[in-house]
Amino acid sequence: MGRTSYFQRQHKPGGSSSPDPAIAEYREDQTRQAWEDIVSGQALADPEASPVRSEIAQSWQRSLNLGVDAKKQHSRKIEAEDDLHRLRRRNACLRRAARAAFSRLAPHLAEANAILILTDKDGVIIDAIGDHSVLDEGQEIHLEIGGIWNEDAIGTNGIGTALKTGKPTYVHAAEHFCQGVQSWTCAGVPIFDPFDRSVIGVVDLSGPPAIFRRHNIALVVAAAREIEIALAEQQREERTVLLEAFLNSDVSRPGNGVLLLDKVGRILYRRGLDARLHLPRPELAVGKQLLTLSAGMSDGDIAAALPPEIEADGIERLEYEGRLRGAALFLKPSPSPSPRVRQEETVRITPRPNVQEDEIVIIGNAPKMLESIELAERAATAGVTVLIQGETGTGKELFARLVHSRLTRKDAAYVTVNCAAISKELIGAELFGHVEGAFTGALRGGKAGKFEQADGGVLCLDEIGDMPLELQPYLLRALEQRAVYRIGDSARRPVNVQLVAMTNRNLRDDVETGRFRRDLFYRIGIVAIEVPPLRERGTDVLALLEHFNLAFGQRFDNAPLRFSPQVLDRLQRYRWPGNVRELRNLVERLHLLKTTGEVGLTDLPGEILETPDGLGFSVSGFDSGDSAVNLENVEAMAIRRAMAAEKGNLTRVAARLGISRPTLYRKIKQYGIPRD
Numbered sequence: 001m002g003r004t005s006y007f008q009r010q011h012k013p014g015g016s017s018s019p020d021p022a023i024a025e026y027r028e029d030q031t032r033q034a035w036e037d038i039v040s041g042q043a044l045a046d047p048e049a050s051p052v053r054s055e056i057a058q059s060w061q062r063s064l065n066l067g068v069d070a071k072k073q074h075s076r077k078i079e080a081e082d083d084l085h086r087l088r089r090r091n092a093c094l095r096r097a098a099r100a101a102f103s104r105l106a107p108h109l110a111e112a113n114a115i116l117i118l119t120d121k122d123g124v125i126i127d128a129i130g131d132h133s134v135l136d137e138g139q140e141i142h143l144e145i146g147g148i149w150n151e152d153a154i155g156t157n158g159i160g161t162a163l164k165t166g167k168p169t170y171v172h173a174a175e176h177f178c179q180g181v182q183s184w185t186c187a188g189v190p191i192f193d194p195f196d197r198s199v200i201g202v203v204d205l206s207g208p209p210a211i212f213r214r215h216n217i218a219l220v221v222a223a224a225r226e227i228e229i230a231l232a233e234q235q236r237e238e239r240t241v242l243l244e245a246f247l248n249s250d251v252s253r254p255g256n257g258v259l260l261l262d263k264v265g266r267i268l269y270r271r272g273l274d275a276r277l278h279l280p281r282p283e284l285a286v287g288k289q290l291l292t293l294s295a296g297m298s299d300g301d302i303a304a305a306l307p308p309e310i311e312a313d314g315i316e317r318l319e320y321e322g323r324l325r326g327a328a329l330f331l332k333p334s335p336s337p338s339p340r341v342r343q344e345e346t347v348r349i350t351p352r353p354n355v356q357e358d359e360i361v362i363i364g365n366a367p368k369m370l371e372s373i374e375l376a377e378r379a380a381t382a383g384v385t386v387l388i389q390g391e392t393g394t395g396k397e398l399f400a401r402l403v404h405s406r407l408t409r410k411d412a413a414y415v416t417v418n419c420a421a422i423s424k425e426l427i428g429a430e431l432f433g434h435v436e437g438a439f440t441g442a443l444r445g446g447k448a449g450k451f452e453q454a455d456g457g458v459l460c461l462d463e464i465g466d467m468p469l470e471l472q473p474y475l476l477r478a479l480e481q482r483a484v485y486r487i488g489d490s491a492r493r494p495v496n497v498q499l500v501a502m503t504n505r506n507l508r509d510d511v512e513t514g515r516f517r518r519d520l521f522y523r524i525g526i527v528a529i530e531v532p533p534l535r536e537r538g539t540d541v542l543a544l545l546e547h548f549n550l551a552f553g554q555r556f557d558n559a560p561l562r563f564s565p566q567v568l569d570r571l572q573r574y575r576w577p578g579n580v581r582e583l584r585n586l587v588e589r590l591h592l593l594k595t596t597g598e599v600g601l602t603d604l605p606g607e608i609l610e611t612p613d614g615l616g617f618s619v620s621g622f623d624s625g626d627s628a629v630n631l632e633n634v635e636a637m638a639i640r641r642a643m644a645a646e647k648g649n650l651t652r653v654a655a656r657l658g659i660s661r662p663t664l665y666r667k668i669k670q671y672g673i674p675r676d
Helices: 028-039 054-066 081-090 092-109 132-140 158-165 215-247 299-305 367-382 396-405 427-432 469-481 507-512 518-524 540-555 565-573 579-593 627-645 650-657 661-671
Strands: 115-119 125-130 169-172 185-192 199-207 257-261 267-271 312-320 323-331 346-349 360-363 386-389 414-418 458-462 498-503 527-530
Touching (some): 028 054, 054 158, 081 092, 081 125, 092 115, 092 125, 092 199, 092 215, 115 132, 115 158, 125 132, 132 199, 158 169, 158 185, 158 199, 199 215, 215 257, 215 267, 215 312, 215 527, 267 367, 299 312, 360 540, 367 386, 367 396, 367 527, 386 396, 396 458, 396 498, 427 469, 469 518, 540 565, 627 661
Parallel strands (some): 386 498, 386 527, 414 458, 458 498
Antiparallel strands (some): 169 185, 185 199, 257 267, 312 323, 346 360
């Protein structure tokens, strides 16, 4: 691919601004006359008869109302280097997320008469790359790092208008409000924070009018989405660190509601907040900016900064590797005692009236589980595509139901398709529908596909990794265009569907081997949820055991089973290759076979009684006179044996033991265990 594959090199800024044939609706003379009319105080013509696009006319009117000087020759800029340095440092996460997209496009920009620009939420340019001569020309109008390009500063332009409208925007030549920038064309696309969908910046492609092509805006949209995906990955890492810092803190307040705030003071996670706290739900919504958190704040400072209607029973600053990662707020405890399966461990999913399924719950308190639940709830709010990955039996379908249950529309559809259960010849018709006579066996009158059936709701594609490779481009097109074409029909049918894809395969590996399209992988993975295997969920095993014990006791009209300490210990140490489904089946079988007495080791199946992965050991050799020392010795031995089994790989050791990495590091230091 040559360097001019994205843009056709013509001439530099300041030359002729004759319209490109690709801009069918743009007329230079008519647009310039309309601009002269409006800046001279005349009203614009009737919108239907006006040569100016409605979004441009509206922006011109906003520029007039703001008092922007239409004769202005350049925008403002931040002059003080220290101020600019601080601004760029504040936007370090955004700049880091943009690196890959900018690096990918850099070779095509270098000699293509174009520049690519990144701005912050206020339209201040924080990075710019591209053709050096165009960068030099841009300095004359302050289209450079530090330049301020919101509508307040320079009127209608690709950056400022995209910020104002929150939509992809191109502004061409005389469509700019200020005369000094009318020898430029620009295409700006807002960048949305994956957490709360607020606009946090703009990526913009600028150059002389002759470079304009319709696909420019699509190119910039792709770059913006790539940046958002990188931001989402950064935020996932930050959430993991914050949750680990919280769960490894020494603070324990059973019965309290908990709010976790991220490093800027937004609510990242909420747990155990029910009607007994007497707080309006919107006040504590995930994503709400509760306060402005900074590194120098004490617990008292944080308490003083809280809204008056929120009273914290306790505050814990959360630090990790010497840096402030956020804070935990403990709200006043509920007056009633907590059940064995605590309220804060349960996410209840009540089925919508149009979904023929029972109420279900998600049980879990492990860090990875909490993160996955929170991600699913935010994905539902944002309306983005979701990829749910996890081993067989981990409960991926529960997260798809969770996304659906959190949609605003109460009658939102929920449609499921198992891509592995339908032949490759029929799956296209199943997804996209068909018209009468489209193929042998087509229904009389045709049939709507699953996309149309899920319009306004959730389409859940299970086993997405088994979708035929030749069908994947059509799925990608449906997602990109938000429309489908029935087989045998050329009519475009718009659909508004939130896609939830599930798989137990490693799709990234499938991409590398050519079994799954790379572009589709990135399109469906805007929010990627990893459902952890049961062996990595620590004490969740006991919480799930209690839940299934009560459920099957009610189903079979049995009293809840009692489990011996030896059984509970063995169940926690077992590797659970079948995950939650295997545990559920075990409890159901025990309720069928064991109606009285205590469940002992002899009641367990052979695979659970076998020593799990060489980690089992006897504690009989330790002195039982000091139980604390005895337990510490047992714990230290478990860590040493796990480290030997995993050849020192601490990530796998932590997963094997069901603890977080920071906890493992602390235990290694506590017991003086060598790491080599």
